[in-house]
Amino acid sequence: MNTRERCMNLLHYRAADRMPAVHFGYWSELLDEWAEQGHISKELAVSARGDGSAGQRELDRILGWDCNWATTVRPRHHLFPTFEKKTLEVLPDGSHRVQSANGVIERIKPGITSIPSEDDYLLKDREAFETLFKPKMQFTPERIDLEYLKKFNETRDQTIPIGLHVGSILGKIRDITTVMGMSYLLYDEDEALFADIVDTYAEMQYKCAEAALETGAKFDFAHYWEDICFKNGPLLSPTVFDELCAKHYKKRNELCHKYGIDIISLDCDGVTEALIPTWLENGVNVLFPIEVGTWGDQFAPARKKYGEQLLGVGGMDKTAFRKDKAAVDAEIERMKRLASMGGFIPCPDHRMMPGSKFELVQYYAEEIKKIRI
Numbered sequence: 001m002n003t004r005e006r007c008m009n010l011l012h013y014r015a016a017d018r019m020p021a022v023h024f025g026y027w028s029e030l031l032d033e034w035a036e037q038g039h040i041s042k043e044l045a046v047s048a049r050g051d052g053s054a055g056q057r058e059l060d061r062i063l064g065w066d067c068n069w070a071t072t073v074r075p076r077h078h079l080f081p082t083f084e085k086k087t088l089e090v091l092p093d094g095s096h097r098v099q100s101a102n103g104v105i106e107r108i109k110p111g112i113t114s115i116p117s118e119d120d121y122l123l124k125d126r127e128a129f130e131t132l133f134k135p136k137m138q139f140t141p142e143r144i145d146l147e148y149l150k151k152f153n154e155t156r157d158q159t160i161p162i163g164l165h166v167g168s169i170l171g172k173i174r175d176i177t178t179v180m181g182m183s184y185l186l187y188d189e190d191e192a193l194f195a196d197i198v199d200t201y202a203e204m205q206y207k208c209a210e211a212a213l214e215t216g217a218k219f220d221f222a223h224y225w226e227d228i229c230f231k232n233g234p235l236l237s238p239t240v241f242d243e244l245c246a247k248h249y250k251k252r253n254e255l256c257h258k259y260g261i262d263i264i265s266l267d268c269d270g271v272t273e274a275l276i277p278t279w280l281e282n283g284v285n286v287l288f289p290i291e292v293g294t295w296g297d298q299f300a301p302a303r304k305k306y307g308e309q310l311l312g313v314g315g316m317d318k319t320a321f322r323k324d325k326a327a328v329d330a331e332i333e334r335m336k337r338l339a340s341m342g343g344f345i346p347c348p349d350h351r352m353m354p355g356s357k358f359e360l361v362q363y364y365a366e367e368i369k370k371i372r373i
Contacts, residue, residue, distance in 0.1 A: 002159040003066040008220060010373065011263050011286065011311050013342050019371035020066040021364075022313065022347040024289050025051050026059075029354040039358040052162070063358075064365035069265070069288060069313050069347055072165040072223050073152070075208035076143040077172065079103070079136040083122075102176045103132065118178045126193050133176070137200045139207035152217040161220040164212055164261070166252055167205035169245040171226035171268070173198055179235055186236060195244060202248040209252060213259045221263035222256045224284065229270030231293060238274040246282050253283025265313060269350075271295060273302065280306060290314030291349045297334070303341055311343040318348035321356035321364070328364050332371075339371055346371075 001009075006016040028049050035045035040059060047055025052071030060068065082101035089097040095109040097119055106116035123133050156162055174182050177197075185194040209222075228235055253264055265286035266279060272287065290299050290312050299312045316335055320327040335346035346368055352361065 004159055004161045004220060007067070007069075007161045007345060008263070010345055011313075011343060013308070016373060018369050019339060019373065020345060021064060021366075021368045022067055022069050022345050023060070023065050023352070023365075024070055024314070024347055024349075025056070025068055025351040027351050027353050030352055030356055031059075033354055034358055037358065063362050064369075066369075067160040069161070069345075070223075070267075071160060072163040073149070073212065073217070073219070074165040075167075075205075075212055077165070077167040077205050077208060079133070079176070080140070080143060081136065104176070104178055118180070121176075121178045121181045123177050123181065123197070124184075126190065129193060129197060133197070134200060137204050139204045139211075141211075143204075143208050144211045146211070146215060149212055149215040149217040152215070163221040163223040163265070164209065164217075164219040164256075166209045166222045166224055166256070167202075168225045168227075169202055169205075169248045170198065170228050170241065173201060174228060174235065182236070186240065198244050198248070202252075206248070206252050206255065209255055213255065219261055221265055221286070222253070222261050223264070223288075224266040226266055226268040227270075229268055229272050229275065231270055231295070233271045234274050238278070241275060242278045246278050249279065249282035249284060257283070263311070265311075271298070273298065276302060276306065276310070280309060285309060286311040286313055288313040289347055289349045292317040293349075297338070299338055299344065300341075303344075308343055312338070313345045314347045314349050315344075316346050316348045316364075318350060318352055318356070321348075321352060321360045323360075325360065325363065328360050328367075332364065332367050335368065336371055339373055342373065 001017045003020050006018065006020045009016045026048065031045040031048055034040050035042045044055055044059060047053060048059040050056060051068055056068065079102060083099060083103045085101055086099050087096050088099055088105065091097065095107050098106050098108055100106050103122035104118055105120035107119050108116045122128055177185060234241060256264060263286060264284050265288040266284045267288050269291055287299065287310065292315065297315060299315050303310055315338055316331050320331045338344050339346060
């Protein structure tokens with residue numbers, strides 16, 4: 001039984017010979033650390049940065065991982081063409097005010113690794129949407145690598161699960177408007193405009209998925225990226241989220257079902273509980289990566305509430321890799337308990353971060369394979 005078969009069997013409540021060792025990638029800074037410590041070469045530290053890349057597969061082999069769940073085929077879902085990235089101002093403290101590819105003005109301090117501060121944004125009104133953004137939200141054939149997809153079934157790695165990335169209903173809009181801009185548009189300025197933005201972007205992404213699937217390429221799952229929650233819950237009212245987004249999840253997931261894809265996962269940071277009904281009712285059935293954060297396990301209570309229709313990939317507290325073997329053992333025991341419910345594959349909750357110890361990651365990857373369901 002290979003990794004692809006194990007993952008698909010477990011998420012369909014079928015037997016597998018063992019648990020697959022699944023992860024969600026690495027911070028670039030961690031790869032650099034491991035190279036400096038002599039665990040891997042500098043060349044591998046560079047080539048292993050991309051999800052599903054040949055370099056990452058080689059590092060996975062060294063560490064003992066079976067696959068990265070985030071190995072997906074990604075059409076160009078972003079603004080296309082993007083805005084020009086350019087420095088607008090250099091401030092006295094050395095930080096730069098930079099216009100991003102999304103048309104957001106960010107403050108970046110060289111040498112500091114973090115999410116940039118957002119100073120301003122271009123998508124503030126109907127005129128900006130119609131003239132600057134809407135043309136970049138249209139479907140064009142250049143968004144899809146048709147020749148690659150036509151050969152995909154013959155050239156893909158048959159031993160690991162590979163998904164079709166179907167985009168983001170609201171998370172990418174949040175990237176473009178910023179959280180503050182999204183909030184102003186939704187609650188103070190122009191709800192109709194915001195709905196038009198969501199609908200326009202969603203239609204483009206639907207056409208990307210449709211064009212990809214029409215090539216005949218076969219995928220093991222579909223995958224969304226959202227990131228529309230934080231440590232206390234959603235960044236907007238769940239009711240408003242449902243009104244804006246439910247129809248687009250339903251339409252896109254029905255398309256996936258038409259082409260035989262019944263495993264549909266979604267990546268959203270933070271506390272997601274309030275949005276799970278919208279996702280489940282409209283075809284999303286896998287939570288990934290099930291962030292543990294400061295609030296502890298989210299999967300067990302969600303499974304108790306929603307039943308076996310809710311599947312999971314994730315839930316392992318990756319901070320254990322910065323600690324010791326006892327901390328990793330505790331996580332493995334917790335993963336055993338979650339895995340025993342079925343329909344669940346353990347995976348570190350987000351990318352492994354700087355400070356993660358190479359030998360502890362190796363140990364976890366080996367031990368997780370010993371779980372039997």
